[in-house]
Amino acid sequence: MKLLVLGGTKNLGRHVVETALAAGHDVTLFNRGRTNPELFPGVHRLTGDRAAPDVLAGGEWDGVIDLSGFLVRDVSLSAAVLRDRCAHYTYMSSIAVYASKTHRGMTESAPLLPWPAGAPEDEFTMDLYGPSKVRCESLLSATFGDRTAAVRSGFVVGSYNPDFGNWGWALAHGGSMECAARPEQPVQYIDARDLANFLPHDGSNDGTFQLDNSRALAAGLRLRPGVEVARDYIAWLRAGNIPPEPPH
Template structure:
C-alpha cells in the first residue's frame, strides 16, 4: 500500500512508520522536518505545516492516510478536505480523553463525549494552538473526529488510545515508575493498592493500527491495555520483579498525600485520586479492539525496553514524577506518624 503519515517521526508516529516499512508498504511522511528529520532516510518526505501549509500534498494520491498529529479540528478539516479525493481511507488517532462523565468504569465507544458550544470554539481559534489544546484537549479531539468522519464518510477509522507508553515516550508518566523502582530504596506508592490502571505499549498500538489500515477497517475503537485488569500494586510489583531488587514500596493513603500537596498524574503518574471520582478514565472497555486483533506483549518487555531507552536519554528535566526531595520528605513524615 501507499501510505501517507501526517507526522511520522515522534513516538507513535515513529512506530507507525517503522511498522509500515517492516510490512512492506511505501510510506510518505508529511511534517515540518523539525523532529528527528534524520529518521527513515529511505522514505519520501514532504515538508509543510498542517496549520496552513499543505501545498506539498496537492496533486498526489495514496491508498490510505494515517493522522497521529491532529489536535485542532480546523486544521484536521483542512487536511481531510484536501485529501478526500486523494486517498481511500483515513485513520485518525484520537484519545480516550474525549469521554466525559467518568464516574463509572467500563466506558465503551458509545459513551458520552465532551462537547463545546460554538462560542467556546471561536475563543479557542483565537488562542495560540498549544494553549487551546491544553485547555480543551479532549473536546477538540472529538471535534477532529467529527471532521474526519464528515469528509471521509464511511471511509474513516477513529482510534481512541489511552495512555501510550514504551521507548521514546516523552511524557515521563510510565517511565517515572520504571526509573524510580530501578533506583531502589523506599518508593512512595499512592493510595489504594487495588486501583485499576491502563496503558498500552506504543509498538502494540502501532502494529494493530497498521493491520487495521491494511484491512481497511472503519469505525471507532478504544485502544488501550492490558487484556485483563491490572492494579497499581500489580504494576509496581512487576517493575520490582523486573528491575528493582532493592526496593521497599511504601503505600501512602490518599488523604495524607493530598494534604502534602502530592498531585495525581503529575507527581504520581498513573494515579487519579478516588476523590476526583473518575474511575472510568483508566478502566476503558477495549473488547471491540481485542475482537479486531489488538494484542499485547509481556509487561516485562515494555518495562525493560523503556528502561534501556531511558538510560540513553540526556534530558535532565522530567515532565512527570515526584521530586526526590519531596518524596523523601513525605515518606519521612508518614513514617514518623506511624501510619
C-alpha cells in the same frame, strides 16, 4: 500499500512508521522536519506545517494515519485536501473524548465532551484536548463517511514514550517510585508497538482463513483437533521425512 503518515517521528508515530516499513508499506511522511529529522533517511518526506498542508495536494494514498491532529483547524484543512486523494483516513484520537471520568466500563458509544462555546479552533490548550478530538472525529466522519476510523487510546507506553517514564526510570536506574494514592485503582495502558501494529493493519488478508465451511460440515466433514494435526506432523518430520517443495 501507499501510506501517508501525518507526524511519525516522535513517540507513537515513530513506532507506526517502523511497523509500516517492516510490513513493506510504501510510506510518505508529512511533518515540519523539526522533530528527530534524522530518522527514516530513505523514506519519502513532504515538509510542511499542518496549518498549510498544500504540499499534500500532490499525491494519492491508499491510507492516511493522522498522528498530529490536535487542532480542529488543522484536521479540517488536511481533510479537505485529502478527501479525494486517499482511500482511508485513520485518525489518532484519545480516551480524552469521553464526557465522564467516573463511569466504569464505558464503550465507544458513551457520551462525548461538548465543544465549549466560543473556544478557538486554532489554538492548543490542554482544556481543549478532548473537545478538539471529538470535533476532529466528527468532521472526519462528515468528510470521509465510512472511509475513516478514529482510534481512541489511553496511555501509550514503551520506548520513545514519556508515560510510565518516572516508573521506568526508577526501575532502570534506581530512585524513588511514585505510587498511586489508591493502589487498587487500575491503570489502562497499551504498548506503543501493539497500537502501531493495529494502526497500519490493512485487513487485505483477513478473509483468507475465515471461509465459511458450514456446507462441508453439514455434509459430514469432521475436523480433528489442531493439537493432533501439529503433533502428528512434527512426529512425521522427526521420523526423517522431508516435505515436498511447493507448488502442491
